[in-house]
Amino acid sequence: MKNSLNILFLCGWYPSRVLPTNGDFVQRHAEAIASKHNVTLIHVITDNKINKTEKTFQTINNVNTHIIYIPKTKNLFLKFLIFLNTYITTIKTIKNIDVVHLNITYPVGLIALYVKYFIKIPYIITEHWSGYQFPNNKSIGLFEKKISKIIVKKASFVCPVAKYLEKAMICFGLKGNYYPIPNVVDTDIFNISNNNSKNFTITHVSGMDNDIKNIEGILSVISKLQSKIPNLEFNLIGSNSDKYTNLIEKLKIENINIIGQILNTEVSNYLKKSNLFILFSNYENLPCVILEAFSCGIPVIATNVGGINEYFPANFGKLISIKNEEQLYQETLNLYLKKYTIASKEEIHNYAVKNFSKEHICNEYTKIYFKTKVSF
Numbered sequence: 001m002k003n004s005l006n007i008l009f010l011c012g013w014y015p016s017r018v019l020p021t022n023g024d025f026v027q028r029h030a031e032a033i034a035s036k037h038n039v040t041l042i043h044v045i046t047d048n049k050i051n052k053t054e055k056t057f058q059t060i061n062n063v064n065t066h067i068i069y070i071p072k073t074k075n076l077f078l079k080f081l082i083f084l085n086t087y088i089t090t091i092k093t094i095k096n097i098d099v100v101h102l103n104i105t106y107p108v109g110l111i112a113l114y115v116k117y118f119i120k121i122p123y124i125i126t127e128h129w130s131g132y133q134f135p136n137n138k139s140i141g142l143f144e145k146k147i148s149k150i151i152v153k154k155a156s157f158v159c160p161v162a163k164y165l166e167k168a169m170i171c172f173g174l175k176g177n178y179y180p181i182p183n184v185v186d187t188d189i190f191n192i193s194n195n196n197s198k199n200f201t202i203t204h205v206s207g208m209d210n211d212i213k214n215i216e217g218i219l220s221v222i223s224k225l226q227s228k229i230p231n232l233e234f235n236l237i238g239s240n241s242d243k244y245t246n247l248i249e250k251l252k253i254e255n256i257n258i259i260g261q262i263l264n265t266e267v268s269n270y271l272k273k274s275n276l277f278i279l280f281s282n283y284e285n286l287p288c289v290i291l292e293a294f295s296c297g298i299p300v301i302a303t304n305v306g307g308i309n310e311y312f313p314a315n316f317g318k319l320i321s322i323k324n325e326e327q328l329y330q331e332t333l334n335l336y337l338k339k340y341t342i343a344s345k346e347e348i349h350n351y352a353v354k355n356f357s358k359e360h361i362c363n364e365y366t367k368i369y370f371k372t373k374v375s376f
Helices: 024-033 076-091 109-119 142-154 163-171 215-225 241-251 264-272 288-295 325-336 345-356 358-375
Strands: 006-011 038-047 054-060 063-071 099-103 123-127 157-160 200-205 232-237 256-259 276-279 300-303 317-320
Touching (some): 006 109, 024 038, 024 063, 024 099, 024 358, 063 076, 076 109, 099 358, 109 142, 123 142, 123 358, 157 163, 157 358, 200 215, 200 264, 200 288, 215 232, 215 241, 215 325, 232 241, 232 264, 241 256, 264 288, 276 325, 288 345, 317 325, 345 358
Parallel strands (some): 006 038, 006 099, 038 063, 200 276, 232 256, 300 317
16 A cells, blocks of 8 residues: 555634635644645635635645635525535546545534545544634534534544543534544744743643633733832734734733734744743633643643643643633742742653654554555
8 A cells, every 4th residue: 555645634723815824733733744745735715805605726835725715705505606616626626635634623523424424535524623622612513513423433543632532422412433633733943942031931721812812811900910020021912913902012011022923933033942831711622822831941831721631741730710810820829939840851852752743643544544444
């Protein structure tokens, strides 16, 4: 059997000119797998600024990438037909597909079902969506739930990024052949360096959605830490981070860097120079940014939500309770005062390489690709 396969990624989320960072974790999976296999990717998205369908194609980091932009329509049935036709006609131009790799079960899983039964190509699923977690899953409609059940059941493998997400999907009624595989980190970009800064630097990176990430809680704690950590520096990194400027001024936070959306290489540079990464989320699955911090050898303080604790060795930082600002404050201070032992940068980085590197994740998917192809 040949060592490399032809993999077709069907993506409900993917970076585009409409949403530049949406599904960047899917892109990382695709690029990791493209290090060994031939990967072609299709993503269809509505663009309110165009009047007719616009097809684009680029080979990006070895991924043959079809991003197709569809004009906006208020007719949902027409939108469904346009998306369906766009995916199918594009798929028919691609030769020699061995396995379809579906990313995000619904609604693009309908295309995967079509391909399985009409073109005779099996599919696997990678799932990232926190919407299956309770109580978020209460908003999922009956039709979507029924279709999702079929999509998951008919997949050769279902690969949530955490065991916690697997449990949430099963509890929701999605029965399938589960094989969790975590998110991927470019451990060559996110690596260790000596931090010679005189400041104690804390970094937070996210999409800045306060309902999810509790940015206001983080800023409240940072404002209180200023009097206890005289050399404190804080990096707030992410799109729309400047929307918290008024709150920052109100809390009188002084040594803070408000940084917008930046490239991964730049994120890496900030993490390498940090003493601590914090994530105060209300819910998560397995955030890439924690894994990236580990890859830079940086300890983490994070809320114990989703699948975070599945990949969080005890001496890599601390897990705390949701919305517990006092605990975030105290554990950050404890780490600054060196009241507990943290693993070396090398140990933390090597853990990331072993569990989240491109090579490791590609090998994990390669196993199930071949099992899928042989058993179909």
